[in-house]
Amino acid sequence: MGLSVKISELSTLAGVNVATIKFYIREQLLPAGELVKPNQAEYDDSHVRRLRLVRALLEVGGVPIATARDVLSVVDSTESIFRALGVAQKSVSPVIDQTAISPASLKSVDAVLTGWAIEPHNPGRLAAAQVFSAFTEDDGSTGVSESWYAAYAKAARDVAVADMAEVDRRPDRASKVEMVIMGTVLGDVLFAAFRRAAGESVAAGAQQAQC
Amino acid sequence: MGLSVKISELSTLAGVNVATIKFYIREQLLPAGELVKPNQAEYDDSHVRRLRLVRALLEVGGVPIATARDVLSVVDSTESIFRALGVAQKSVSPVIDQTAISPASLKSVDAVLTGWAIEPHNPGRLAAAQVFSAFTEDDGSTGVSESWYAAYAKAARDVAVADMAEVDRRPDRASKVEMVIMGTVLGDVLFAAFRRAAGESVAAGAQQAQC
Structure with missing residues (x-):
């Protein structure tokens, strides 16, 4: 509370070097500090928090700078949390040419996501329809079993419920929107990471069972 | 069974144009066809299946060509399925500088993944430790609740069990290894896709409840 520091101290606090902080300000990812003298600006808690968000997006999430700017503009707006989710989701979703997706694949996806x-x-x-297409055999069969798709859908839903609970726990709009963004971007990375670990663990267990 | 076709027919069957097939052969992603005349090669079922795998890796998974070559070399080897999983996992995992990860974050990850x-x-x-770092507050607190991490870990484990069941269902080594690779690469894409859908669905439900 009431933090008021020079850029060098902000750098130490946030673990981001001064040149990078200046770069973020130029790129409009971080608001400029408040000018207290003609050549000295002061930074507060909001800058420390924003720096964490910027690094999460760029460094861990691998989000391009222009996209990060769009996502961050939602934090500073009065847009609803639902809208923030939409923007954050779009930032980490590949652009897909809808005309290249077969109606059969879309139908299969909709069947898995019924309700x-x-x-x-x-x-x-x-x-998801693109993945279904990739698995589909030449004879039109799905390639993988329905229970495999269903397991992924259930896991995704469990995670989305946990995301929402975490957002609900936050006290105010700003921190809720921050969690929506961090959760959307870092959640993908976290899940893929845990999946690597789980894959090794489950396979090791199966290998053990065969000995 | 017993398919034996020219490159033009392979192109039609697999939905990949002839120039692209030739490119894959040059890049050693696809074995050359069997020469039946000095300037005519024939292709069989194995080429159709391999083309599906190549496209899944490159187009849906976004795997670089050199990495795809490494992954595919495991299919053609006699390496164990466990080893195939390791290679496939590495192909879709970012290279991480271990020295940049705080011991505290690794400890938190290990606590979530106990057992x-x-x-x-x-x-x-x-x-995962990188994601934990990104969430950690300056005062050292974790930023998100333990139950959030636990939900992700459980979902990842559920999915890994489904992956293993799907591999077990395959009749022979070649198709098992193919599933390990397709599942590892496309599974991340599928989960992220379902998570986008689940996020919208769960948030829409919450919004509805507030009306």
Whole structure:
């Protein structure tokens, strides 16, 4: 509370070097400090928090700078949390050419996601259809069993419920929106990471069982 | 069974144009066809299946060509399925500088993954530690609740069990290894896709409840 520091101290506090902080300010990812003398600006808690968000997006999430700027503009706006989720999701979703997706694949995705409240243009629906296409055999069979798809859908839903609970726990709009963004971007990375670990662990268990 | 076609027919069957097939052969992603005349080669079922795998890796998984070559070399070898999993996992894991990860973050990851059979250098363990670091507050608190991390770990484990069941269902080594690779690479894309859909669906439900 009431933090008021020079850029050098902000650098130490946030673990980001001064040149990088200046770069973020030029790129409008971080608001400029408050000028207290003609050549000295002061920074507060909001800068420390924003720096954490910027680094999470760029360094851990691998989000391009222009996209990060769009995502961060939602934090500073009065947009709803639901809208923030949409922007954050779009930032980490590949652009998909809808015309390249077969209607059969979309139908299979919709069958797995029966009862989910999603718009037809949800980026996840289209990306899932692309994966379904990749698995589909030449004779039109699905290639993998329905239970495999169902396990992924259930896991994704469990995680989305945990995300929402974590957002609900936050006290105010700003920290809720921050969690939506961090959760969306870092959640993918975290899940893929845990999946690597789980894959090794489950396979090691199976290998053990065969000995 | 017993398919034997010219490159133009292979192109039609697999939905990949002839120039692209030739490119894959030059890049050693696809074995050359069998020469039946000095300027005519024939292709069989194995080429159709390999083309599906190549496209899944490059187009849906976004794997670089050199990495795809390494992954595919495991399919053609007699390496164990466990080893195939390791190579496939590495192909979709970012290279992480272990010295940049704080011991505290690694300790937190290990606490969440208690009881998992993984090696210290598992790429997922290190990537997860990076995410933990990104969430950690300046005062050292974790930023997000333990139950959030636990939900992700459980979902990842559920998915790994489904992956293993799907591999077990395959009749022979070649198709098992193919599933390990497709599952590892496309599974990340599928989960992220379903997570986009689940996020919208769960948030829409919460919004509805507030009305």
